[in-house]
Amino acid sequence: xxxxxxxxxxxPTGEIHLGNYLGAIKQFLNFQNECDSIFCIVDQHxxxxxxxxxxxKENVLSVLAIFLASGLDPKKCIIFNxxxxxxxxxxxWYLSCTARVGWLNRMTQFKDKAGKNRDNASLGLYAYPVLMxxxxxxxxxxxxxxxxxxxxxxxxxxxxxxxxxxxxxHEYFKLPDPIINKDAPRIMSLRDANNKMSKSDVSKYSRIxxxxxxxxxxxxxxxxxxxxxxxxxxxxxxxxxxxxxxxITIYSSISNIDKDSVINLFSGKEISFFKSELxxxxxxxxxxxxxxxxxxxxxxxxxxxxxxxxxxxATERARKTIDEVNKLIGFSID
Ligand code: AQP
Numbered sequence: 528x529x530x531x532x533x534x535x536x537x538x539p540t541g542e543i544h545l546g547n548y549l550g551a552i553k554q555f556l557n558f559q560n561e562c563d564s565i566f567c568i569v570d571q572h573x574x575x576x577x578x579x580x581x582x583x584k585e586n587v588l589s590v591l592a593i594f595l596a597s598g599l600d601p602k603k604c605i606i607f608n609x610x611x612x613x614x615x616x617x618x619x620w621y622l623s624c625t626a627r628v629g630w631l632n633r634m635t636q637f638k639d640k641a642g643k644n645r646d647n648a649s650l651g652l653y654a655y656p657v658l659m660x661x662x663x664x665x666x667x668x669x670x671x672x673x674x675x676x677x678x679x680x681x682x683x684x685x686x687x688x689x690x691x692x693x694x695x696x697h698e699y700f701k702l703p704d705p706i707i708n709k710d711a712p713r714i715m716s717l718r719d720a721n722n723k724m725s726k727s728d729v730s731k732y733s734r735i736x737x738x739x740x741x742x743x744x745x746x747x748x749x750x751x752x753x754x755x756x757x758x759x760x761x762x763x764x765x766x767x768x769x770x771x772x773x774x775i776t777i778y779s780s781i782s783n784i785d786k787d788s789v790i791n792l793f794s795g796k797e798i799s800f801f802k803s804e805l806x807x808x809x810x811x812x813x814x815x816x817x818x819x820x821x822x823x824x825x826x827x828x829x830x831x832x833x834x835x836x837x838x839x840x841a842t843e844r845a846r847k848t849i850d851e852v853n854k855l856i857g858f859s860i861d
Contacts, residue, residue: 533562534668534703536569536609536659539586540578541726543593544734545809546714549780550674554708556598558672564604565666565841566594571609571616571658575651576640588830589820593737595833596819607837609662614845618661619654621852625691626657630683636676660684665845668703675712676723681705695855711780717751720769738817741810748774748806753798760794762787771798778805781812 535551537543543552558564568590573583587608594606609615631637634656641648651658659680663671664687671681681703688700714724716733724734732750739747752770759765765772775793778801779786793801823830853859 530561530563531669532667533558533564533670533672533706534567534663534666535565535672536567536572536662537590537594538569538573538726539583539590539608540573540576541586542736542738543590544724544726544736545777545813546674546711546724546734547726548597548737548812549711549714549777550676550708551672552594552597552599553711553780554672554706555594555604558670559599559604562670565668566599566604566606567662567841568594568606568608569659569662572655575649575655587834588824588827589738591830591834592820592823593816595823596816597737601833601837605837605840606833607841608834611834611838612841612845614665614842614849615658615661617849618665618845618852619658621856622661622664622687622691623654623657625694626660626683626687627690630686631656633679634683635679656680656683657687660687663703664688664700665848666841667701667848669701670706671703672706672708674714674723675707678705678707697855699851699855708780710783710786711776714777714780715769715773717747717773720752720773735809735813737813738820739813740817741814744809744813745806748802748809751802753802756798758793758796758798758801759790762790774801774805778808781808 535555537547537551555564555566568587570583570587573586591606599606631653637648637653637655640652660683663684673681685702688702691700692698716722716724716728717735718728718730718733722728726734728734732747735744735747751774753774754768754770756768759768759771765775775786775789779789782789784792793804850859
């Protein structure tokens with residue numbers, strides 16, 4: 528039986544943080560062993576908000592270095608940057624003719640990112656979920672490991688695939704399933720547990736980067752917002768304590784110990800004691816990734832070869848899809 532196809536992407540819009548790792552990259556590591564996996568550095572998504580060209584180039588290589596340092600192996604999966612496979616843009620246009628404006632109007636991420644000044648947002652930011660659908664459908668992905676913030680975009684991808692199949696009377700596209708890490712669906716900001724940990728948050732204390740030094744990690748966890756109570760003794764207490772809930776989620780997800788067991792482990796203890804244990808745990812995860820990232824980043828020719836090789840393998844598959852879709856749409860005259 529053929530393996531399930533897995534596709535997911537990460538934007539090179541800034542430095543990769545613990546939310547990206549626990550919500551997405553950690554899942555990629557398991558999938559590369561079990562499935563036919565394709566991981567994409569989605570630079571075309573990044574430019575929906577203006578990026579300095581030199582920084583963009585730099586960020587693509589940084590994300591790649593972090594992928595490799597985290598344990599992604601180009602022998603086990605395809606890793607490439609989106610702009611190097613033109614078929615993403617081609618399919619995105621086709622699918623934008625299938626997607627309905629009403630569907631896009633419901634996307635909450637656009638509302639959040641565009642803010643109050645919606646008329647001034649780029650058309651690309653609005654159409655972003657259609658490009659995302661193209662990324663996924665181009666490779667006939669069965670599974671898409673993402674953080675819970677992307678769930679709505681995955682539902683849209685399924686709607687687009689379903690309508691395309693119905694319009695062209697052919698069960699061509701598979702309807703992909705989102706795979707959300709149930710232990711860390713959404714890691715929240717360390718400064719405000721109502722917002723997700725994010726690359727674009729103005730406060731650098733809101734996120735732990737995979738390239739942070741041990742001192743930076745210690746400071747960020749010490750400063751992480753909490754409350755003046757002791758550690759909870761049951762999960763019922765977490766609903767009123769979102770900051771502690773978030774820190775326990777991080778502990779649980781890194782240690783692979785379920786949340787109830789983490790609560791039992793620290794029940795009634797001082798928060799400062801828990802934070803100190805959490806610091807050690809986060810450092811044990813980040814330190815080797817940060818040092819390996821630095822080493823890998825210095826080997827530019829290895830990074831470039833890895834991307835070129837990935838792009839070649841991705842292009843082969845993407846072209847086949849576009850050839851087939853062209854026939855379905857009526858673009859190829861036989
Ligand atoms: N806080 C999070 N918790 C769990 N998963 C998360 N992801 C992002 N933030 C969290 C998941 O990481 C993957 C890559 O995300 P992305 O780089 O494509 O885009 P994003 O969601 O826009 O990430 P950021 O860091 O929050 O960037 P900005 O600041 O630009 O909005 C995705 O699977 C995402 O779900």
